Amino acid sequence: MAKRITVFYAFPSAPPTVGEVVQRAIRQLKDVPGISRSNIQFKPWTDIRASGKLLIGSITQNIDRAKVFACDLTYLNRNVTFELGYAIGTFKRIWTSLDTSIQNSERDYKRVYFNLLGMGYAPYQNHKELFNALQAEAPWFDITTTLLGEGYRDRPGRPERPTLLYVQPPLDTESVIAVKEALQSSLFGDSLIADDPRENPSPTLDWYAEKLLTADAVLVQLLSNDQSGNDTHNIKGSFIDGLAYGFRKPLFMTAQTPFESPVDYGQLLTIHETSQQCATFVKQWIGEVGAGLPRRRPRRPVGEATLTTALDIRALSIGEPVAEHERHKIDDFFVETDSYYRALEGPTTILVGRKGTGKTAILFAMQATLGRDRNCHVCVMKPVGYEIHGPIRVLDEIRHQSERGYLIESLWKYLVYSELALSVQRSIMERPNYLPTSEEEVTFLGYCENNKDILDLPFSERLDTAVKSLKGIGELTGALQQRARISERLHEEQLRDLRKHLGLSACRQGASSNPD
Numbered sequence: 001m002a003k004r005i006t007v008f009y010a011f012p013s014a015p016p017t018v019g020e021v022v023q024r025a026i027r028q029l030k031d032v033p034g035i036s037r038s039n040i041q042f043k044p045w046t047d048i049r050a051s052g053k054l055l056i057g058s059i060t061q062n063i064d065r066a067k068v069f070a071c072d073l074t075y076l077n078r079n080v081t082f083e084l085g086y087a088i089g090t091f092k093r094i095w096t097s098l099d100t101s102i103q104n105s106e107r108d109y110k111r112v113y114f115n116l117l118g119m120g121y122a123p124y125q126n127h128k129e130l131f132n133a134l135q136a137e138a139p140w141f142d143i144t145t146t147l148l149g150e151g152y153r154d155r156p157g158r159p160e161r162p163t164l165l166y167v168q169p170p171l172d173t174e175s176v177i178a179v180k181e182a183l184q185s186s187l188f189g190d191s192l193i194a195d196d197p198r199e200n201p202s203p204t205l206d207w208y209a210e211k212l213l214t215a216d217a218v219l220v221q222l223l224s225n226d227q228s229g230n231d232t233h234n235i236k237g238s239f240i241d242g243l244a245y246g247f248r249k250p251l252f253m254t255a256q257t258p259f260e261s262p263v264d265y266g267q268l269l270t271i272h273e274t275s276q277q278c279a280t281f282v283k284q285w286i287g288e289v290g291a292g293l294p295r296r297r298p299r300r301p302v303g304e305a306t307l308t309t310a311l312d313i314r315a316l317s318i319g320e321p322v323a324e325h326e327r328h329k330i331d332d333f334f335v336e337t338d339s340y341y342r343a344l345e346g347p348t349t350i351l352v353g354r355k356g357t358g359k360t361a362i363l364f365a366m367q368a369t370l371g372r373d374r375n376c377h378v379c380v381m382k383p384v385g386y387e388i389h390g391p392i393r394v395l396d397e398i399r400h401q402s403e404r405g406y407l408i409e410s411l412w413k414y415l416v417y418s419e420l421a422l423s424v425q426r427s428i429m430e431r432p433n434y435l436p437t438s439e440e441e442v443t444f445l446g447y448c449e450n451n452k453d454i455l456d457l458p459f460s461e462r463l464d465t466a467v468k469s470l471k472g473i474g475e476l477t478g479a480l481q482q483r484a485r486i487s488e489r490l491h492e493e494q495l496r497d498l499r500k501h502l503g504l505s506a507c508r509q510g511a512s513s514n515p516d
Contacts, residue, residue: 008066012077024127082242089246164188174275181458222255379423
C-alpha cells in the first residue's frame with residue numbers, strides 16, 4: 001500500500017460558507033478511486049477543533065505531519081495566514097484557493113498576498129469547481145515543490161553582530177516610537193533590520209526568508225483593532241510570525257489594546273496598554289534573548305586557497321532597497337562619487353535628493369571613512385520620529401520673528417549636544433578594559449551619570465520635555481523676556497557644561513591617539 005500523504009486544509013471559521021464548500025469538495029475527493037488507492041488523507045482544521053485542542057501546539061503538530069498545506073484565502077484571516085507562514089517555514093507543499101464570487105477577494109489577494117508569495121491561486125465559486133481544481137492540480141503528487149528552495153534549509157552562519165528583524169507598523173504611534181528607541185539602544189541597535197513598509201513597500205518571500213535565517217531574533221508589532229491600516233499590516237505580521245515560528249526563531253509579538261487575539265498565536269502575543277508598558281515588555285524580552293546568544297568572534301579573512309569555485313546564487317546581491325540594512329558592508333560596494341567627496345571635504349554639507357538617490361549610503365560611507373581616523377568621533381543622529389505639533393504650537397505663541405529663530409537654534413543645540421554626549425559616553429564605556437581612561441574622560445562620565453535623568457531620555461522624550469518647558473512663553477510680550485525664558489528653560493548652563501566636558505574629553509582622546 002502507498003505511503004499515506006496528508007493534506008492539511010486551513011480556512012476561516014467565519015463565514016461558515018467557506019468551510020461548507022471546502023468540506024464538500026474534500027468529501028467528494030475521497031470517493032475518487034485514484035485518490036483512495038494512493039492513500040491520500042484530507043484533514044481540515046475543523047478536525048482539530050472537534051478534538052477540543054485548538055492550541056498552537058495542536059495546529060503546528062498537524063501541519064508538521066502533513067505533506068501538503070492547502071488554505072483558502074478568500075477572506076483576510078490572521079489565523080489562516082499564520083498557518084500559511086508556518087507551513088512555508090517548514091517546507092510544505094503549498095496550495096491556495098480563492099472564492100472569486102466574493103467581492104474584493106481577488107483584489108485583496110493581489111494587494112496582500114501576490115507580491116509576498118509570488119504564486120497564484122485556484123479560483124472557484126462552488127464546491128464542484130473547487131473539487132475539479134483540486135483533482136486537476138493534485139498537489140499531493142508533487143510534494144517536493146516548495147515555495148522556498150532547498151538552499152533555505154541550510155542555515156547560514158551567524159553575522160558578526162547580533163541581528164534582529166523588526167516588522168514595524170506603517171504608523172509612528174507612541175508605541176512604535178517607544179519600540180524603535182528601545183531597539184536602537186539595545187545590543188541589536190547596531191545591526192537592526194527594520195521592515196518599514198514606507199521604506200520597503202513590497203518585500204518578497206525570499207527577502208523575508210533570508211533576513212529571518214540570519215537574524216538572532218524577530219519582533220513583530222501589530223496594530224490595534226481601531227488603528228488605520230490594521231487589516232493589511234496585521235495580515236502581513238501574522239504571516240511573518242508564522243514564518244519565523246516555522247524557522248524556530250526567538251519571536252516576540254506585541255499589539256496595543258484593543259486587540260482581538262487570534263486563536264492560533266494568542267499564546268505568543270503580548271498585549272500592552274501604554275507605550276511605556278510596551279517598551280518595558282520589549283526590553284525585558286531583549287534581555288532574555290541577549291542572555292542566550294553566543295559570543296561573537298570576528299571573522300577571519302578568507303585566503304585565496306580556501307575560496308571555492310562553486311556559485312551560490314543566494315550569495316549574489318545587487319544591494320538592499322534600504323541602505324540601513326547594509327551599513328556594515330558599505331565598503332564592499334560603495335562607489336565614491338563627486339557628491340561623496342564634496343560632502344566629505346566640506347565643513348557643512350546639506351544633501352538634497354529624491355528617495356533612493358543614495359543620501360543615506362553617502363552618510364554611512366562617510367561614517368566608515370571618518371570612523372577610521374582615530375582623531376575623529378562620529379555621531380550619527382537619526383531621530384526615530386516625534387510629534388511636530390508641539391514645536392509648531394510654541395512657535396505660534398512667539399510674536400517676535402527673531403525669537404522664533406533663536407528658539408529653533410536653542411532646541412537643536414540642546415538636542416545635538418545631548419545626543420553627542422551620549423555617543424561619546426558609549427564610545428568610552430565600550431572601549432576594551434586594557435585601554436586607559438583619562439582623567440578628563442572620568443570627569444565626563446561622572447557628569448553624564450549625575451545628569452542621566454535628562455541625558456538618558458530617548459531623543460523624542462528629550463524634545464518633548466524641552467517643548468513642554470516652554471509652555472506659556474507667548475505670554476511674555478518683550479523679545480528680551482522671551483529670549484531669557486528660552487535660555488533658562490533650555491538649560492543654557494547645562495549646555496555650557498556639556499560643551500566644556502566634551503571639549504576636554506575630545507582633546508584628550510585626540511592627544512592620546514596621536515603617536516607624535
